[in-house]
Amino acid sequence: MNRKFVVVHYLNQFFGQIGGEDKAGIGPSVRNGGIGPGVLLQQLLGDEATVVGTVICGDSYMAEHQDLAVAEVVQLIEGFHPDLVIAGPAFNAGRYGPACGAVCKAVQEKLGIAAVTGMYPENPGVELYGPEINCIATGSSAAGMRTAMPSMVKMGLKLLRGEALGSPSEEGYIARGFKRNIFVKDNGAKRSVDMLLKRLNDEPYFTELPLPKFEKIPPAPPVTNLTQTTIALVTEGGIVPKGNPDRLESARASKFLRYSIEGVKALSGMDIQSVHGGYDNTFANQDPNRVIPLDTVRELIDEGKIGGIYPYYFTTTGNGTSLENSRKFGAAIAQELKEAGVGAVLLTST
């Protein structure tokens, strides 16, 4: 296969040599071949690919009519039947970056071809489109063109050839926020000892697992009028009717369930069990009230210390359950309880 790859370059009015800020309102137009940074682009692509055309659009036009402008640009690009689109680089230009990001995303989605751009990591385009596009990290100004373009071309050619991309630090692109498993030379034990010795010798080292950040959830304020409050019972302890009719998972739960406790004085091991795979269920199965303290709550209601109880208990399995699912379960349970006028929840964990 000796066919050369076909590349289209996207530029703003400034790099497209139409003019400065005074021309920023100009709509999309087309030039044959590469111009401006496109000359360098063609040099770097060498014999493997040809820049057949350049699509230029003013930054303000793009910012002011974004959906329309992107559609127009994509249509012009499509006219060249390209294999790859290179956009920018936009460096730290505040409208050009988002424009490049929007064009790359649209090209990938609508034309099903690869696109590469380049931006300064603080360009707002990175925040808007970062996870969805291939974006080389560049310097903040056009002075960085000579280092940015080679990385963009290298990445573009790899995508064209269907080659696997290396890490962000190897390839120079801005991490898209996802991970893949890879095999490396040394086992984890050796890597841990190497990393520790680097730390102890004050040498640079890289953690393989940058810290996730968690939102802090402040505890709710105390309930002041418990005698007037209806409470609900919610657990992650995997408490279900015996036989697990709704097939709650013993780990990695994909759902939460609710079961009626209307008129039930206390839970019984005869008809209730735990399916949680993360703890020894013997004691919970003997007496499920140890996980869902219905018996005690009923007593406290009889004594007038608690206003009432919501007629259903909620249950899931908190055993390696994803944060995403846990958030979803929490929000849905809270929504129902709030609408029902429940004032407090006894959340039992195992």
Add this chain to the structure above:
Amino acid sequence: MSLALHYFKVQKVRFGERTLLLDGELTINKDELKEILLEDPVIANLELEIVQPGESVRIIHVMDAIEPRIKVEGKGDIFPGFTGKLDAVGEGITNVLQGIAVLQTGQRQGIQEGIIDMSGPGAKLSSFSELCNIVLVPTLIENAGAVEFDQTMRMAGLKVADYLAKVTLNNQHDYEEVFNLSVTDDQSLEKLPRVVYVYHLQSQGLLRNTFVYGHEALNILPTFINPTEILDGAIVSSNYIIACQKNPTYLHVNNPVVLELARRHGKDLYFAGVIVTNENSTLADKSRSAIYVAKLAKIIEANGVIITQEGGGHSDTDLMMVCKECEKIGIKTVMIANEIAGPEGKLPSLVDTVPEAVAIVSTGNNDESIVLAAVKRVLGGNAIFGRTESASDAFKTTLGIMYCATNQLGMSKLTTQQF
């Protein structure tokens, strides 16, 4: 304290008339071995199978893996407190039957699926795919409770390992490795950074227990242990729950961190010792353990610690608390962890974290999708947990189901890369 490991390499295993090792071939008298196991009244029936690397076989419901070892010089026996008499181990000579594993299989509520594929794409994911495996598939008597199940399964695996290790006696070993970790007067060692290994065990009740000298580690105070005691089977697993979040007995005696530190002792570091500690269930117990670990590390003047984990979820908190307590008193830390980061690696990998956790080795993301090929034969059971299709089919699943693929003791070469 010096321990020599004499390695006897096994390239092939088969059943035959006499149990013996000859020119790298291990022959097992199946009837004799079955008879020993059937002495346990809880075992009603038992299948024994042998699989070699490259065979079109899938082993499912894997609970534990054990390497046969036997002491030939020095105090005590392998697996002290279980099949071995109780004495302090870790000195003398130990024979290792290398290249094989005894695999215990079984199913009980709470035990999640654990798979070893001996060929195809799955074989690249578990280190046990590279070994000749002796697979135990016991059928227990009806009404065997969880306690009987736990004890019988554990002891059966250890008994097979003990039985097989005896073939090394009166045989010539292929090579040896000597671990001499004694305190010496060698001045040059004093300049080396002092490294301590903090070894978390997960002991949280039936089927999720780990034992030290036969003692359930549930609620132990953190304690010192010699690296060579670990190589002699002082730690035995009965943690059967999650394929990539349980550390098998095989990897306790072959603990990759212990071996790495022991092999580098006197070269670029000073291996100052091992602290074993349990991952407890309550915050107060976690706090106590973390503070105690840091205190012990300080007593032996650690400059840095490697911290490993067993399990996920709230055991992330144990890891983080030890990290925090150590860093607080100036002891630098590196942790080994595997990730539960969602199929694309976009979710938070651990459920807890502290600002001091700046150096972590990742052994891979359990949630990434993998595709396993169809196989000719399935051992260990009939159906893969949660699936109705035949266990021999090709199917898509997640990495975390592959036995020890992202092992938390740092056995594999997997890690994650951000994209």
